[in-house]
Amino acid sequence: EAGVAQSPRYKIIEKRQSVAFWCNPISGHATLYWYQQILGQGPKLLIQFQNNGVVDDSQLPKDRFSAERLKGVDSTLKIQPAKLEDSAVYLCASSLDPSGNTIYFGEGSWLTVV
Amino acid sequence: QKEVEQNSGPLSVPEGAIASLNCTYSDRGSQSFFWYRQYSGKSPELIMSIYSNGDKEDGRFTAQLNKASQYVSLLIRDSQPSDSATYLCAVRVERSQGNLIFGKGTKLSVKP
Numbered sequence: 001e002a003g004v005a006q007s008p009r010y011k012i013i014e015k016r017q018s019v020a021f022w023c024n025p026i027s028g029h030a031t032l033y034w035y036q037q038i039l040g041q042g043p044k045l046l047i048q049f050q051n052n053g054v055v056d057d058s059q060l061p062k063d064r065f066s067a068e069r070l071k072g073v074d075s076t077l078k079i080q081p082a083k084l085e086d087s088a089v090y091l092c093a094s095s096l097d098p099s100g101n102t103i104y105f106g107e108g109s110w111l112t113v114v
Numbered sequence: 115q116k117e118v119e120q121n122s123g124p125l126s127v128p129e130g131a132i133a134s135l136n137c138t139y140s141d142r143g144s145q146s147f148f149w150y151r152q153y154s155g156k157s158p159e160l161i162m163s164i165y166s167n168g169d170k171e172d173g174r175f176t177a178q179l180n181k182a183s184q185y186v187s188l189l190i191r192d193s194q195p196s197d198s199a200t201y202l203c204a205v206r207v208e209r210s211q212g213n214l215i216f217g218k219g220t221k222l223s224v225k226p
Contacts, residue, residue, distance in 0.1 A: 040218065041218055041219075042118070042204070042217050043158065044216070048213065091157055091158075100206075100214065101146060101163060102160060103160065103214070104160075105157035105158050105159070107156070107157050
């Protein structure tokens with residue numbers, strides 16, 4: 001079974017530029033998550049989708065971050081404009097059941113903002 | 115008070131010893147608790163989940179939960195160098211729409 005796929009794996013951008021990350025969850029997983037993990041911290045949930053609907057985006061900085069999952073499968077997370085403090089690993093994850101008791105993470109997209 | 119607290123370590127144990135990792139949480143209503151292992155540069159991987167007070171064993175791993183003390187721990191018996199990683203405690207916090215709140219993680223180093 002293929003895991004959660006993410007791209008790009010690494011990205012370096014200048015502050016105020018924009019960046020987009022793509023995620024393809026495990027086949028059949030209706031719930032998709034985007035987490036931000038800053039070095040030395042645990043992952044922090046940015047947004048949770050159930051199919052193509054948003055369940056929770058309370059911690060998403062909506063002035064600069066946006067995410068969509070238009071067809072209920074792939075998802076894109078965008079940052080515009082980027083700030084230095086956005087340097088982090090962006091982890092996409094998915095789960096089969098809505099409870100999220102078993103979450104599978106992708107390898108992450110490493111962002112450095114200079 | 116942070117929602118999920120862990121000692122960041124590093125915790126260093128000799129090979130073959132028992133490693134004990136601890137986690138406290140603030141939301142008394144939490145019902146679900148998880149331990150994830152994260153190797154350097156890799157993504158978190160679920161290794162244990164626990165929902166009831168007491169112990170839950172899976173191979174060399176034992177998770178312990180004490181809801182009255184708001185405390186969850188992970189014991190790793192017969193520690194191996196391959197267990198060297200950061201261990202993240204995660205708690206499902208009901209007041210946060212049931213989402214997982216992660217601690218900062220404890221870095222474990224198992225010395226041969």
